[in-house]
Amino acid sequence: MAPPRISAAESVIMEALWARGPLGAEEIVAEVAPGQGWGEATVRTLIARLIKKGAAASERTGARVVYAPRVSREAYVTAESQGLLDRLFGGQVAPLVAHFTRTTTLSSEDRARLRRLLDDLDAEEGE
Template identity: 30%
Template structure:
């Protein structure tokens, strides 16, 4: 079962982080949590919640007197979709190009490189290779 993850704007990511942290939440709880970190107006936050609901990224429980909101996608699903989108936009879909750039610019520490090497060794993509 693969569902296409909708694009989420930078502002919408803020809302999603609040919902992934704890849900379901009322609009007031989302507003309160967001306003601890930003100077956004309640109307702006409600608009973002509405957009996420329309995109079917956030669900709404209407069974109670006060509606509650909850994520329909896991944080991992959204991060994976965003990573693929980034690699396609910036590197023409070539993950190798991105990794080479990070490694050549010393953006990765020796520990990062060891961890990456370990991950690559555990997950061979070559056909016929079994480890």
């Protein structure tokens, strides 16, 4: 089953949960609200949306409610990446890479990493 669609704002909450979860609402507010210019109500609304979507879960521990991710970051990144690839590049990786090489300055380190990745893929195919 594919992970639920997570908006850009919701992904800020999820990043906090992936990095430090489980967290209480107050901890999430303290971590993400200042950098986003959000109030407590906005953060709580985003948490509620994530729970409704099944991306996060709440659990009562004593008098405290904590929130934890139900979707791994890896599953989210995979789904989002595939969605981007499908929507913009017909599911093909080469046009995506070509686009970024034309529109972004790749450092020599970036180019070397791409070469190593391709070499590793070629080596795997040869096994």
